[in-house]
Amino acid sequence: MFRKSLGIRHLVCGSCNGCEHEMNALANAFYDITQEGWDIVASPRHADVITVTGPMTVAMRRAAHDTVEATAQPRIVVAIGDCAAGTGPWVDAPEAGAGAGVELGAEIVVRGCPPTPDAIRRGLEEAAQRLSEAGAT
């Protein structure tokens, strides 16, 4: 009955908010992910997928790990954007990390600066597919 549903929790770790503009676009009338049975959920406890953006910052590292840990297994971390993938413009910045997706063990990486809503949607479809194969959704 609930095979298609996907709870998505978004985690920002030093992103410029460009990725957040595109994540927000997923909910607008043009992309409307709720038609897939997907939802942006308020708590990691409700989530199947954690989308992460940004290079990771010193200040966010602990909260980011806590958020991922608070998500029940099976879960999938999806890196959104070049910063999270570890190739963005802040690789050498003194307070930035190796990429939020890299540090948090992302299994799926969506490239782009920022990636388009369609590209993010494809990444989430991949996550839904993998969770479905794991018998989780």
Add this chain to the structure above:
Amino acid sequence: MTDVKRDVVLDAEAFAARVASESERSMPLGAYADSRAVYYLFLGADSGPYALSRTRDDDARALPAVSVTCPVFAWDEREMADERNVRFERLPDARPFRAACDGTMPDAVVAEGAGLMHFVVGPVHAGIIEPGRFTISSGGETVVHLDAQLAYQHRGVELQLEGLPAPSVSRNVARICGGCSASRSFAYARALEELAGVAVTPEVELARLVLAELERIYNHLADLAASAAGAGWGPGFARGMALKEEAMRLCQLAGGHRLLFDAIIPGGVNSNVLTDRGRCREDLVRLEAAVEGYLRSLFGNASVTARWHRAGVVTHETARALGAVGPAHRASRGNVDVRTFAPYGAYRRLPVRVARATSGDVFARCRVKRDELRESLRLIREALAELGDATLPNAQPMQVTAGIALTAVEGPRGAETVAVHVAADGRIERLHVVSASYRNWPLVARAMDGNIVPDFPLVNKSFNLCYACADR
């Protein structure tokens, strides 16, 4: 060369007093330090940004904190102390500005008293929002104090870019913050052009105006949509966000990127800017009609505007004391818009009708943005008409000479200021960015005083500030 007034002869006390009195006369933009001096920035009518600076005499004597009398500089001075080891005496808030090496944030300031409770929201928020920690002290439903701890997005951008060739970092500057990227790129390009002695063509100036106004349009649409959501009107949110999407598609068409990254570059505009002007004009006509319909339905909905009235009031005095900029400043009887106060580029030829309001509440900020949306659409129409089919020349590589350049442009949230110090070899010695969000965040906290806790999303969204450019 930008006018940097050096007041080395003044002693520390006299310098602090001079900065404080300048803040009364002129609009303060921010303050920063390099290894040699401290700089306090102001916006001069017509002339643009200028600085009062004082050499750091190896900090043998601490500088009296200007923020004792001018709270505008409270964050700036904490940041200077934290990041550049400037010694201040009597700093009103001596807490660290940012996280310690282990990521620990400074404790929040809370109100204590019988019946008061404290609760913390963040740094991870429920929606798709950047991280920040809000500590609310409330008595029942009424907010007594809001402590906003930012800096979770701090990457160390300014330190990273020091030592790099100035023109080569424009891609980084465009990515300090996504929501005001075009405005910051605009300010940075103007700063380098000033140092290189390069003047861009009037056609390039017109194209830059189009890009800067498109950025204002998609941001203001998102802000109004969020303010509708804050008042509980779902359809107003959905329609506003759909219009924002259409505006972002117009950004893609006109500027080659949905958020206008790298559309404005030092020496000109990107080669993919305004290549299909016919379609831009057509899409603009459609967008303008749709936006007008939206604004009428939104402002004609009394159950929405009733929630906006008297929520999140910022008085003129508070706005002035805290150095508000942009729509938040103009909604509280302020009259400064950088586009008309210190006009630059094509704004020298295409005058802007400045939007203002008086009540300083959520309604006033929404009203200012409504009027600015209409004005931005008009400006783009006029600029495109004037531009016609004229060629936009490719940006040429530039030779940046040593010096300091200070520039400010009016972004969607207010003055976007860039200070860049370039060495003789063309490398950056110091780059400092003061964003409109940085200036306005302290205002959000004060706007909540006396409001009910459930109105925080509404009041917050009526400012809709970014975190990334404030944290850097």
